[in-house]
Amino acid sequence: MKILLISDAWQPQINGVVRTLENTRVELAAMGHEVLVIGPDRFHSVPMPGYREIPIALRPAGRLARLIESYGPTCIHVATEGPLGMAARRWCLRHEVSFTSSYHTRFPEYLRVRAPVPTGWTYRWLRRFHAAATKTLVRSRTQMKLLAAHGFSNLGVWPGGVDIHLFRPxxxxxxxxxxxxxxxxxxVAPEKSLEAFLSVDFPGSKVVVGDGPARNTLQKRFPGAHFLGYQHGEALARHIASSDVFVFPSRTDTLGLVMLEAMACGVPVAAFPVPGPADLVLHGVSGCLDNDLAAAMQGALELDRSDCRVFASEFSWRRCTQTFLDQLQPANIHPSNIPDPLAAANA
Structure with missing residues (x-):
């Protein structure tokens, strides 16, 4: 099949959505499918306000339409709800083309952290966006239940995966x-709740790997913590494997692939008992979930690191990609659905 992935989150961004799409593309190609990813790198863009590392495509509709029509995909998946996602959705609706979508982040909660926007308003817009898709893929069963409670329909689960060869003890x-x-x-951003981690009374060392808009403020507030900036590939895996407990303080992530990467390195996870961690961490085996983050960190330190590795080994990217593939829908693009630009110009 010719599979088209359209996403506002793509290289050189560093986040769980990008890692998921990167690995999905690799696995789909290994399974014999042709894959094209259309991201902001193909368009004129500006930095996203508050997140300068995230480019936002400017007026992508015309070029995006030409890219879709020249590729002639068998299936179209709209991965995000940004400018590219909205332009792709409009194109599909205009030409009566079927597509699937995915919901990766708890955007209403993220936005509420940064601005006084009621989550109900944002959920209403997101519900309308995804209602046009034949199926919306979410990261966990907990998230599927939460979205169903907000009126979303035609939901399916697209779980996360981990490269157990790179991330290892x-x-x-x-x-x-x-x-x-x-x-x-x-x-390193406000919605990640890093203050909850950095303010814990901990007998050893606290390390933050990554970057973002909250880094300067947090470094000034917590001078005893070690901020190392972004690490990639082998360097990231080595840093995670060198730690004794991986702390994931976010209350708004839908999954958190980095927790799987930590467990694959044999590092237990400490987190709050909220959606995301509750879907990935086996409490008392691969990590500890507690509303008292200090207690979770202490409990995680007492766990057997080999159990974390065994647990994470069950999450392969091949299995994750097969689940994605099983839920794709034919785009049903017919030449009659798409007007001939030359014919229109001569009419």
């Missing part, structure tokens, strides 16, 4: 700091 320790070491990796 390692003998060498790249972090030469007092132990135990508690580490967070990801975007």
């Amino acid at each position: 390692r003998r060498e320790r790249v972090l030469d700091l007092p132990r135990p070491i508690a580490l967070y990796a990801g975007r």
Whole structure:
């Protein structure tokens, strides 16, 4: 099949959505499918306000339409609800073409953290956006139940995966700091609730791997923590594997692939018992979930690291991609649905 993935989140961005799409593309190609990803890198763009590392495509409709029509996809998946996602949705509706969509982030809650926008308003808009898709894929069963309660329909689960060859236990320790070491990796932004982690009274060292709009403020507030910036690939895996507990303080993430990466490295997770962590962490085995984050961190330190590795090994990208593939729908693009631009110009 010729599969088209359209996403406002794409390289060189660093986040769970991009990692999911990257690995999905690799696995689909290995399974014999042709895959094209259309991201903001193909368009004129501006930095997203408050997140300068995220480019926003400017007026993408015309070029996007030409890219879709020249590719002639068998299936179309709209991965995000940004400018590219909205333009793709409009094109599909205009030409009566079927598409699937996905819901990766709890955007209403993210927005509410940063601005006084009622979550009900945002959910209403998102519900309308996804109602046009033949199926909307979400990251977990908990998220599916939450969205169904908000009136979403035609939902399916597209779980996360982990590269267990890259993320693995390692003998060498790249972090030469007092132990135990508690580490967070990801975007450093208000919705990640990093204050909950950094303010915990912890006997060892606290490490933050990543960057984002809240970094400067947090570094000033918590000078005892170690902020290392973004790490990639092998460097990221080595840093995670060097820690003793991985802390995931977010209350708004839909999944949190980095937790799987930590568990694959043999590092137990400490998190709040909320959607995302509750769908990935096996409490008392691969991590600890507690409304008292300090208690969760202490409990995680007492777990067997080998159990974390065994648990994470069940989440392969091949299995994740097969689940995605099983839920795609034919685009049903017919030449009669798309007007001939030359004919229109000569009419």
